[in-house]
Each structure stands twice: as structure tokens, then as C-alpha cells.
Amino acid sequence: MVPLAQEGNPPFSVSFSSAWQMLGPFQIGTREATWGADPLEFFGGFRNLQYDQEARFRSSLAISGTVGWSLLEGETVNSNAFGSSVSLAVNFGTAGVPLQSIYGWAALQYQAWARGQFSTDTEQDWPLIVYSDSILEFWIDGVHYFGGDFYSFRKAPPVIRLGPGEHTIDVRLVYDVRVGEANFNIAIELASGSLEVVSKGIVMADVLDGSLASSLASVTVRNNKAQDLEILSVEPALNDSATTVMRKSSVVISAGQTRPILFDVTLGDPSTPSIGIRIQYRQVKPASFPSFLEVSQTLTHRSIYEPHKITYLHPGSILSYAMLRPPSKKAIQGSNKISTFPILLGLHGAGVEADNDMVAHALDPVPDLKTWVLFPTGVTPWSGDDWHNWGFADVEAAVNYIPKWVEAVEWQGPGADIDRWLVMGHSNGGQGAWYTLTHRPSKVIAAAALSGYSSIQNYAPYVLWQPMDPQRSAIRDGTLNSYRHELLMENCKGIPILQQHGALDDNVPTYHSRLLSQLLLQANGTSRYYELPDKGHWFDGIMTTPPLIDFYNEQTGKTLGDQELQSFSLVVGSPADTGSKGGFRVTQLETPGQYGKVDVVFDEATATYRVTTSNVLSLEVDDRRFPSGLFLIIDGQDYHELGGPLRLQEDKVDLWRATDGQWKVDNKQPNLLLRSGRQLGAMDAILRTSGHFSIRYQRSEASGIALQISRNLYQYFSADAAIVETRKQTDxxxxxxxxxxxxxDVHAGAHPFFPIELSSSGLSIREPGGRMREHGGGGGLSAIFLRPLPDERLELVVWGVNKASLAVAARLVPMLTGVGQPDFVVMRQDCLWKGVEGAVAMGFFDHEWNVTKTAVLR
Structure with a gap:
């Protein structure tokens, strides 16, 4: 598409002022900004403060305890006929440095605010795109934008409309040591047409010796109009007669929204260098005649034995990709089609795409491993959410696609054993390797964790969050239980592990690998630990050092190791995240937000498995793992024969602790009143969607927040969402x-006895004892909470007593990792400066959707 300025329209220009007013630094904890925790909100917010050289503000990071206004010179990076950008390089000198010896990197993090002006020269309000690199929130002419672009993805910027003249922009500057340098960039550009292709054009698989590795493709578009647009079809371009493109269902893209469009591609000519598609769309109201947008894409042709791009469907109904390298010709010599090789999973570090050569070709020095090499992307360069919920679902989707790839390209070599993984990762991917180890121990045959951090809380400690009482702190920490690998090391017993870390690493300190090595030993696990002198965080060949090459070759021929374990433990932060070990899987915890544990000891003399549980409400036992004649004693109470009459289904036994404490065969069927499966966990359970999200709002006042949530979901997860205005409970x-x-306006939920009830004047919460606690709407009351839908689906309710308080609740919709949102939070406006301490109620729901006794109910 041709930019508007080139279509005969009047000229357009935008320019930023060079002088910026700044106020800071102020204390901020790791990932705390989502909760508010902005001390200037106590004074009504930075937007309501005027520059005053004499004014002083209290700050725990400043010498003598106060800070004042200062001026910052913004550097214009780029300016042309289509827009302009400015860079703010912030340096507070020694602020935080004296504290670093006590608090480490946490003391270097800070927040501040900066105010600048920009002017637009135009005869009408053309749509403008606002990019906000490394920025979480900002205000333009008094309008709030939360979510920003913390990782500088530039995938889903806001579309705004401004008239000519001067405009004010207030920017919250949050420095997070995990993200990088303290450089903040803002760019304002003229939008290109009504419907604009964004990101990478068409994302599709590589062509392998004449065959597409997978037919699924996607193109992401942004609606720059002030009216909704409907995608009617995706067709081959008019000049491309050799390509078949199929997209039958229509998609509505709300005004200002960014959405990915899926379609299937079939190549009539395998040697074609490129394809073209034509997107047919129209305005919804008032209906318009169709318009067309053509997009072309160069195809990448590779040999089937090279690392190449495959595409597949993420559970969230979006396209994702991974880089796949099947076994080489030499590796498959002597094997046949019924043979299977394990999967070598390579997890990349933060900010890196899987198709980058440094990732995709990292194992080129070991071309003949008897394994399928797979580099998932985790959906985004930051792997969705640090290889956890959304990102790990992508890993499993990539693994599960390999058998379909075998069919698509008519592979004649050995198959892939999708239940045997050798996992390897570097940096954030090294942390992802620990996550895989501790959450899928029955699938991992071996693991290599390279320069990985132990947990986000340990990497950049949470000690400088705003003060909160211990109960609130415990709830926040409980939401992150699944990601504290330091406390999950017992799950690794019986799995060969290699740790490698550069001794000079100034990104992830060697402390993390040393600590996990020690904790592994104390958990009766083992690892080979290599600390490389004179090496930093990254160096060429880091994934193929001599110890690693030996490890890969040694482990790829092995089978699962936990079948031979005579004793082991399984520690569970969330049953929705954690698979089985040794045939045992926890399916429910008695008290969510606290760890559950299963200890198993096999007594050969009596052919008995003696199982002891802690904080476990239900268990699944894989009956295929145990021959008939073996027995199970659980918590010294029940005595069952495995492989015998206990069996409920063909391959598993479900056990449930009854109210009298006795373990019984589980006859419960999934239903709306019981929380199970994908619904378990904290608020980020909403990310376990099977299909795209639906964002519903009841009145036009809430439409801006609905759009903001959609934009943030795509920005940080590449997630797709339909925005729908409805007053009904559509399902x-x-x-x-x-x-x-x-x-x-919010309709009643599907659960008839749900403990949170909303009204026009406030809300009520049913306490564990049954008493209803009322919360009036004063002080800007708002709430965000999960509630159930059929088929293990979830609804996330984002509510405010008015528009301003709704914006406070919307901040807590899952977006960044490590924020720590429990199942429900009720708050007032003072959380904007108090942070978590400002929550008037917060906590978890149990297996029957009741509020647990551990909740804060002020």
C-alpha cells in the first residue's frame, strides 16, 4: 500500500521537541509496574503535575531522600515526510548504586516520568501510529495508553487521530535490568492506508525439495480506520495462477485493532520463487463495496536435511513456527521407517527469533546426531512468557506437528518419538530447559542448561516492591510457584543433566548454575557442571563445546530413565503446568497457591508402591506403567492392586481424597462446578485457551479498554482476539x-453459585465460612477475576464501578511474566501508588470455585 501522503493528500509532518521535562528516579520492583506502584499517583499522577524547579518529591533512591524536576535532551533519531522518532537516553548517575551491594540488580531498577511535546502539521486528523519502544505506559493529550511495547516488538501499536498543532506526551520510564539498556524510544508515523500489513508480511513454511513443509500461513493486518473492517476472503493474487489459497470464514477487525489472518497455501509450481495473495475486505458499518490489498512473499527453498521453517497451529488458534532439522542421511543409516529417534529441543534466549542463524544453525557442527533437532520460537522472540504457559504450549504444538510433517513431505526415514525429549537451552532458554525438566520429567531423557537463570525472582529479586503485608506477599509469590525451579529440583531425579556457564558471564551470574547444581545434589539428582574460564554469556560455539557434543551423542540413544527409579518425588506448583513422573500425576491441590508433593517408594519385597502426599487432593496413576500384581498404598490408608479391578479407564486410574480423608476411585465427571484441567493455576490460566480469545464489552465506554487488551495480547503473545459488543452471555x-x-453491565456468570457478585454500586464476595462481604463503589472500586465456562474454558472478568476504575483493573490482564496475579483481585485507586498493598481483596479459588481460607478479605 502507498502511504497516504503519496496518494495526493496534503503534506504531513510531525516533529518532537528537543527538551523533555523529567521527574525521578523512584523505586520500582521487578515487574511491579503493572500493579501501579507509582508514587506520583499519590499526588494525582504525573499528568496533573506542572514543571516546577523548586518542587521536591520524596524518593527512596535519591540522595537526601528527595528528587526534583530536571531537563533531558531528546535525540531525534529519524524524521521524514511520514513521521519522526525521538530517543530518550536516561542516566541518573549513581542512583541505586549504593544499594546494589545489598540488593543486587534490583537496586538498579527505577521508574521516572518524562514530558515532551510534538507538533503535527496537517490539514486534517490522519491516522497516526505510535511506537513506544521499551515503554509500558504513556499519555497523549490526557488519553492513557497502557501496555506499550516493553520489548520493542513494534507489532501492535495504537492508532490515534490528532489535529494540527502542539500535543503533549507523558511517558512512564520503567527500567528493568532484564530488558536491556535504559534507552526509551517514541516514534509517530503516518498510517499507510485503511488496512495495513504489519510484522513480517506472509509467515509461511519453507519449500523442501519441491514440497511445502506445511500449508498453514498467516498475514497480520492492522485496521487504521475509525470504523470496523471485515476480511471477506484471502485469495491468490491476480497474477499468481499457480497458487491455491483458501480462507472461507470472515474476520472482523475492530477500528485500530491488529489481528493475524490464517489461510492455507498449495503450490501448483514447487519451483516458484514467490507467492502473492489478495485480501478482500470492506467496511462493516455503513457497509461499503469491497476493497483489495495485495501482499507478496518470497519463498525460501531448502534441502529437506537443512534446518527449515515449519508452521503449525498454536492452541490459541494462531500460526506459529519452528525450525526443524530431521536426522541426516548418515544418522539414519541402518534404520528403517518403524524406527524412532528422540527430539532434541533447542530453546533460544530472550529477544532472539528461532529462524535467526545463531539459533537455527547452532547445532550445525554436530550434523549427524540420531535425533530430530527442533528449535521452537515460543511464539515471540521473548518466547511468549519465558517458555512457561503460552510459550510452552507452543513447544508442545511444535513437537506434535512433526508426525504431520512426515506425511506432508513423504519422509521415508525413521519416525520421531514425540515422548522422548533431549532439551537444551541458553540464557532464557536455559531457564526454559529447567522448566521443561521440572514440568515434563517423564518425557525428558536428558537436559543441557546453558547459562540459564534459576527463576525470575532470583534473577532480578523482588525485594524493592512497595511494602505489603506478608499475606499479600504470600499470595503474589504463590502465583509464581510453578516458576521457582529452585524448589522443584526433586522432579529432576534420574535424568542426566549437563550444566554449562561462562565464568565471566555478566548477564546471568554463574551463581544461578552453581545454586541449582547444589540443590540438585541435595535432591538426590546429579549433573555434570562445567564453568568455562574466560567465557562470557555468549560466544561462538557455545552450544557445541566438547562436553556438550559428547553429551548429545551419549544421550540420544537412551530411553526414559524414571521407569527404573525405586524412589522419587514430584513437587507441583500448579497441576495444569505439571505432567507426570514415574506414572504419577497430580490433578488437584487441596490449597491452591501452595506446593503439593507426592513421595513414592517401591518395596520390592511386597511388590508395593508406598505413596505419601502433601497438599494433594487428586491423583492420576498411569496404569500402563505397572504390571498386574503390583499394589499401591497411599497415605497409609487405601490398598489397591494396580492393573486390576481398580482401573476406571483403559490406561489410567483417577484417585480423589474424600472429605473423610480416605482415598477413593474418582467417579466425578467434569462439570461446570468443578475447577479442573486448563482452568487450574493463577490468573494466567486464561492463556490456556483452546481457540482465539473473545473480548466482550457491554457499553461503548468500555470499548477502548477492550481494544487495549486485544492490542496487548497480540503485542506480547501474538494472540488473536475478536472484540464483540454484546449485553448477552454469548458462548x-x-x-x-x-x-x-x-x-x-456485567452479566451473571455460567456458575450459578459463584462467590463474587457485581452490581452498579459495588461487589460482594462470599467468604469461606459463607458470609457475604460487601464492598461499596467508593474510592474507584475495581476487580479482575476468573470464573468458569463449560469444557474447561475460562472467563476473565475485568470490571470497574466507572470508566476510570475499569482502567485500573485492566492493567492486571496477564501480559508480562512475573507480575503475580492470583485468581481474583479487588482494588481501589490507591493501588496505583501502594501497589499490591492497595488490594482490598485477593486470593485463589479452590476446586469447587470457592474462595480459599488463605485469601486476603479486608
Whole structure:
């Protein structure tokens, strides 16, 4: 598409002022900004403060305890006929340095605010795109934008419309040591047409010796108009007669929204160098005649034995990709089609795409491993959410696609054993390797963790969050239980592990690998630990050092090791995240937000498995793992024969602790009143959607928040969402639902006895004892909470007593990792400066969707 300025329209220009007013630094904890925790909100917010050289503000990071206004010179990076950008290089000198010896990197993090002006020269309000690199939130002419672009993805910027003249922009500067340098960039550009292709054009698989590795493709578009647009079809371009493109269902893209469009591609000519598609769309209201947008894409042709791009469907109904290298001709010599090789999973570090050569070709020095080499992307360069919930679902989707790849390219070599993984990762991917080890121990045959951190809380400690009482702190920490690998090391017993870390690493300190090595030993696990002198965080060949090459060759021929374990333990932070070990899987915890544990000891003399549990409500036992004649004693109470009459289904036994404490065969069927499966966990359980999200709002006042949530979901997860205005409880889409409401507009949930009830004047919560606790709407009351839908689906309710308080609740919709949102949070405006301490109620729901006794109910 041709930019508007080139279509005969009047000239357009935008320019930033060079002088910026700044106020800071102020204390901020790791990932705390989502909760508010902005001390200037106590004074009504930075947007309501005027520059005053004499004014002083209290700050725990400043010498003598106060800070004042200062001036910062913004550097214009680029300016042309289509827009302009400015860079703010912030340096507070020694602020935080004296504290670093006590608090480490946490003391170097800070927040501040900066105010600048920009002017637009135009005869009308053309749509403008606002990029906000490394920025979480900002205000333009008094309008709030939360979410920003913390990782500088530039995937889903806001579309705004401004008239000519001067405009004010207030920017919150949050420095997070995990993200990088303290450089903040803002760019304002003229939008290109009504419907604009964004990101990478068409994302599709590589062509392998004449065959597409996979037919699924995607193109992401942004609606720059002030009206909704409907995608009617995706067809081959008019000049491309050799390509077949199929997309039958229509898609509505709300005004200002970014959405990915899926379609299937078939190549008539395998040697074609490129393809072209034509997107047919129209305005929804008032209906317009169709328009067309053509997009072309150069195809990448590779040999089937090279690392190449495959595409597949993520559970969230979006396209994702991975880089796959099947076994080489030499590796498969002597094997046949019924043979199977394990999967070598390579998890990349933060900010790196899987198709980058440094990732995709990292194992080129070992071309003949008897394994399928797979480099997932985790959906985004930051792997969705640090290879956890959303990102790990992508890993499993990539693994599960390999058998379909075998069919698509008519592979004649040995198959892939998708239940045997050798996992390897570097940096954030090294942390991802620990996550895989501790959450899928029955699938991992071996693991190599390279320069990985132990957990986000340990990497950049949470000690400088705003003060909160211990109960609130415990709830916040409980939401992150699944990601504290230091406390999950017992799950690694019996799995060969290699640790490698550069001794000069100034990104992830060697402390993390040393600590986990020690904790592994104490958990009766083992690892080979290599600390490389004179090496830093990254160096060429880091994934193929001599110890690693030996390890890969040694481990690829092995089978699962936990079948031979005579004793082991399984520690569970969330049953939804954690698979089985030794045939045992926890399916429910008694008290969510606390760890559950299963200890198993096999007594050969009596052919008995003696199982002891802690904080476990239900268990699944894989009956295929145990021959008939073996027995199970659980918590010294029940005595069952495995492989015998206990069996409920063909391959597993479900056990449930009854109210009298006795373990019984589970006859419960999944239903709306019981929380199970994908619904378990903290608020980020909403990310376990099976299908795209539906964001529903009940009145036009809430439409801006609905759009903001959609934009953030795509920015940080590449997630797709349909925005729908409805006053009904529609339940037609297969995915999870986010309901955005004000006052009494929110409909009743599907659960008839749900403990949180909303009204136009406030809300009520049913306490564990049954008493209803009322919260009036004063002080800007708002809430965000999960509630159930059929088929293990979830609804996330985002509610405020008015529009302003709704924006406070919307901040907590899962977006960044490590924020720590429990199942429900009720707050007032003072959380904007108090942070977590400002929550008037927060906690978890149990297996029957009741509020647990551990909740804060002020």
C-alpha cells in the first residue's frame, strides 16, 4: 500500500521537541509496574503535575531522600515526510548504586516520568501510529495508553487521530535490568492506508525439495480506520495462477485493532520463487463495496536435511513456527521407517527469533546426531512468557506437528518419538530447559542448561516492591510457584543433566548454575557442571563445546530413565503446568497457591508402591506403567492392586481424597462446578485457551479498554482476539473469554453459585465460612477475576464501578511474566501508588470455585 501522503493528500509532518521535562528516579520492583506502584499517583499522577524547579518529591533512591524536576535532551533519531522518532537516553548517575551491594540488580531498577511535546502539521486528523519502544505506559493529550511495547516488538501499536498543532506526551520510564539498556524510544508515523500489513508480511513454511513443509500461513493486518473492517476472503493474487489459497470464514477487525489472518497455501509450481495473495475486505458499518490489498512473499527453498521453517497451529488458534532439522542421511543409516529417534529441543534466549542463524544453525557442527533437532520460537522472540504457559504450549504444538510433517513431505526415514525429549537451552532458554525438566520429567531423557537463570525472582529479586503485608506477599509469590525451579529440583531425579556457564558471564551470574547444581545434589539428582574460564554469556560455539557434543551423542540413544527409579518425588506448583513422573500425576491441590508433593517408594519385597502426599487432593496413576500384581498404598490408608479391578479407564486410574480423608476411585465427571484441567493455576490460566480469545464489552465506554487488551495480547503473545459488543452471555466461540464491564453491565456468570457478585454500586464476595462481604463503589472500586465456562474454558472478568476504575483493573490482564496475579483481585485507586498493598481483596479459588481460607478479605 502507498502511504497516504503519496496518494495526493496534503503534506504531513510531525516533529518532537528537543527538551523533555523529567521527574525521578523512584523505586520500582521487578515487574511491579503493572500493579501501579507509582508514587506520583499519590499526588494525582504525573499528568496533573506542572514543571516546577523548586518542587521536591520524596524518593527512596535519591540522595537526601528527595528528587526534583530536571531537563533531558531528546535525540531525534529519524524524521521524514511520514513521521519522526525521538530517543530518550536516561542516566541518573549513581542512583541505586549504593544499594546494589545489598540488593543486587534490583537496586538498579527505577521508574521516572518524562514530558515532551510534538507538533503535527496537517490539514486534517490522519491516522497516526505510535511506537513506544521499551515503554509500558504513556499519555497523549490526557488519553492513557497502557501496555506499550516493553520489548520493542513494534507489532501492535495504537492508532490515534490528532489535529494540527502542539500535543503533549507523558511517558512512564520503567527500567528493568532484564530488558536491556535504559534507552526509551517514541516514534509517530503516518498510517499507510485503511488496512495495513504489519510484522513480517506472509509467515509461511519453507519449500523442501519441491514440497511445502506445511500449508498453514498467516498475514497480520492492522485496521487504521475509525470504523470496523471485515476480511471477506484471502485469495491468490491476480497474477499468481499457480497458487491455491483458501480462507472461507470472515474476520472482523475492530477500528485500530491488529489481528493475524490464517489461510492455507498449495503450490501448483514447487519451483516458484514467490507467492502473492489478495485480501478482500470492506467496511462493516455503513457497509461499503469491497476493497483489495495485495501482499507478496518470497519463498525460501531448502534441502529437506537443512534446518527449515515449519508452521503449525498454536492452541490459541494462531500460526506459529519452528525450525526443524530431521536426522541426516548418515544418522539414519541402518534404520528403517518403524524406527524412532528422540527430539532434541533447542530453546533460544530472550529477544532472539528461532529462524535467526545463531539459533537455527547452532547445532550445525554436530550434523549427524540420531535425533530430530527442533528449535521452537515460543511464539515471540521473548518466547511468549519465558517458555512457561503460552510459550510452552507452543513447544508442545511444535513437537506434535512433526508426525504431520512426515506425511506432508513423504519422509521415508525413521519416525520421531514425540515422548522422548533431549532439551537444551541458553540464557532464557536455559531457564526454559529447567522448566521443561521440572514440568515434563517423564518425557525428558536428558537436559543441557546453558547459562540459564534459576527463576525470575532470583534473577532480578523482588525485594524493592512497595511494602505489603506478608499475606499479600504470600499470595503474589504463590502465583509464581510453578516458576521457582529452585524448589522443584526433586522432579529432576534420574535424568542426566549437563550444566554449562561462562565464568565471566555478566548477564546471568554463574551463581544461578552453581545454586541449582547444589540443590540438585541435595535432591538426590546429579549433573555434570562445567564453568568455562574466560567465557562470557555468549560466544561462538557455545552450544557445541566438547562436553556438550559428547553429551548429545551419549544421550540420544537412551530411553526414559524414571521407569527404573525405586524412589522419587514430584513437587507441583500448579497441576495444569505439571505432567507426570514415574506414572504419577497430580490433578488437584487441596490449597491452591501452595506446593503439593507426592513421595513414592517401591518395596520390592511386597511388590508395593508406598505413596505419601502433601497438599494433594487428586491423583492420576498411569496404569500402563505397572504390571498386574503390583499394589499401591497411599497415605497409609487405601490398598489397591494396580492393573486390576481398580482401573476406571483403559490406561489410567483417577484417585480423589474424600472429605473423610480416605482415598477413593474418582467417579466425578467434569462439570461446570468443578475447577479442573486448563482452568487450574493463577490468573494466567486464561492463556490456556483452546481457540482465539473473545473480548466482550457491554457499553461503548468500555470499548477502548477492550481494544487495549486485544492490542496487548497480540503485542506480547501474538494472540488473536475478536472484540464483540454484546449485553448477552454469548458462548459460541471455543476459546476463552475476557469480559470488560462497567457498573451493573456485567452479566451473571455460567456458575450459578459463584462467590463474587457485581452490581452498579459495588461487589460482594462470599467468604469461606459463607458470609457475604460487601464492598461499596467508593474510592474507584475495581476487580479482575476468573470464573468458569463449560469444557474447561475460562472467563476473565475485568470490571470497574466507572470508566476510570475499569482502567485500573485492566492493567492486571496477564501480559508480562512475573507480575503475580492470583485468581481474583479487588482494588481501589490507591493501588496505583501502594501497589499490591492497595488490594482490598485477593486470593485463589479452590476446586469447587470457592474462595480459599488463605485469601486476603479486608
Amino acid at each position: 459460541h466461540a471455543p476459546g476463552n473469554v475476557i469480559t470488560v464491564g462497567i457498573g451493573g
